[in-house]
Amino acid sequence: xxxxxxxxxxAFAENYKFLIGSILPRPIAVISTRNIDGxxxxxxxxxxxxxxxxxxxxxxAPMIRSxxxxxxxxxxNIEREKEFVVNFCTIQNFEKVNQASTELPYGEDxxxxxxxxxxxxxxxxxxxxxQSPVHFECKFRDMLCYGTTPGSGSLITGEVVKIHVDPxxxxxxxxxxxxxxxxxxxxxxDWFKTDSVFELERLMKTQIQK
Numbered sequence: 322x323x324x325x326x327x328x329x330x331x332a333f334a335e336n337y338k339f340l341i342g343s344i345l346p347r348p349i350a351v352i353s354t355r356n357i358d359g360x361x362x363x364x365x366x367x368x369x370x371x372x373x374x375x376x377x378x379x380x381x382a383p384m385i386r387s388x389x390x391x392x393x394x395x396x397x398n399i400e401r402e403k404e405f406v407v408n409f410c411t412i413q414n415f416e417k418v419n420q421a422s423t424e425l426p427y428g429e430d431x432x433x434x435x436x437x438x439x440x441x442x443x444x445x446x447x448x449x450x451x452q453s454p455v456h457f458e459c460k461f462r463d464m465l466c467y468g469t470t471p472g473s474g475s476l477i478t479g480e481v482v483k484i485h486v487d488p489x490x491x492x493x494x495x496x497x498x499x500x501x502x503x504x505x506x507x508x509x510x511d512w513f514k515t516d517s518v519f520e521l522e523r524l525m526k527t528q529i530q531k
Contacts, residue, residue, distance in 0.1 A: 333472030334387070338508070341367075346505030346513035349410035350381045351418050353439070353447045354398035356428050361439050361448050363421045363431035364395050365410060367506035368474070377481040379407055379457060386424075387471040394427055396464075396475065403461040404445040405479060408453035412502040412514060417452065444483045454487035454501060 329336050341347075350369035354362045368382035383393050399405050410418045420435040432439045432448070439448035442458050449456040459479030466475045490500040498518050505513040 333470075337472060341506070342508040345507045345511075347507070348503060348505050349418065350379070351408040351410055351421070351450055351453060352381065352395050353406040353408060353432075353450060354395050354404075355402050355447050356394070356398060357401065358428055360428050361430045361432050362394050362398055363408075363435070363437065363450065364393065365418050365422050366395075369407075372478060378462060378478050379459065379481060380476055380478045381407075382474045382476050384474045385469065385471055390469075390471045396477070399461055399477060399479075400464070402446065404447055405459050405461070406442055406445060406447045406449050407457040407459060407479070407481075408450035409455045409501075410504045411454060412504055414450075414452040415504045415512065442483070449485065454490050455496070456483075456485040457481040458483040458485075 327335070327339070347367040348369055349365050349367050351363065351365045356362050366381045366383055368384075370380055372378040372380050383396050385392060395405070414437070417435040417437050421431040421437065423431070423434065425431060425434060431437075432450075438451035440451045442449050442456075445458045445460070447458075449458075457479075458481065460482050462478040462480050464475055464477045467473055486496065490496055492500075498515055501515075503515055505515075507513055
C-alpha cells in the first residue's frame with residue numbers, strides 16, 4: 322500500500338482538517354460555566370475525553386479562536402471560577418446544542434439563545450443543562466497551554482465531584498447506550514448517531530463492565 326505523506330509545519334487549518342477527519346466519532350462535551358456578571362455560558366467541545374476513574378477526571382481541549390486569536394469565554398470563566406459542568410449532546414438536544422455554539426457577545430446567555438433550560442447544580446455555581454440526561458459537576462484541576470496563536474489548544478482537566486443521571490437511561494446501575502443516544506462529531510458538518518451499536522467480547526482478563 323502506498324501512502325501520501327504531509328508535513329505539519331504549515332497553516333494550522335491543514336493540521337486541523339487531519340485531526341477532525343481522522344479522530345472520529347468524537348463525543349461532545351457541552352460545557353456550562355458562569356460569566357463574571359453571574360450570567361450563564363454554554364458551549365460544545367468535541368475534543369473531549371475521560372482521563373481517570375479515581376479520582377474521576379475528565380478533560381477537554383478548547384482552541385484559540387482562528388478568526389481573531391482570542392481565548393474562548395469558557396476558558397476565561399474556568400480560570401476565574403475554578404469550576405464547570407460537563408453536559409452531553411444527544412439525539413434529543415443536538416440541534417439546540419449546535420445553536421449554542423454560536424459566538425455571542427460575552428455575557429449573552431447561550432441557554433436563552435438556543436432555547437435550553439439551566440438548572441441549579443449542587444456543588445458548583447455553574448448551571449446544568451436540563452436537556453442533558455447526564456451531568457458532571459467539575460472542579461478545575463489543571464490546564465496545559467500549547468501556544469498563543471490561532472489554532473493553538475489548551476488541555477483543561479476537571480475533577481468530577483457530583484454525577485447526575487436520568488434513571489430512564491439506566492439499567493442495572495449502568496448507562497445504556499441505546500437509551501442515552503449520544504451524538505458525536507465528525508469532519509466538517511458531519512455528525513454521528515449511535516443507532517447501530519454492535520457487541521464484541523474484549524480479550525482482557527478482567528473487565529470492570531460487561
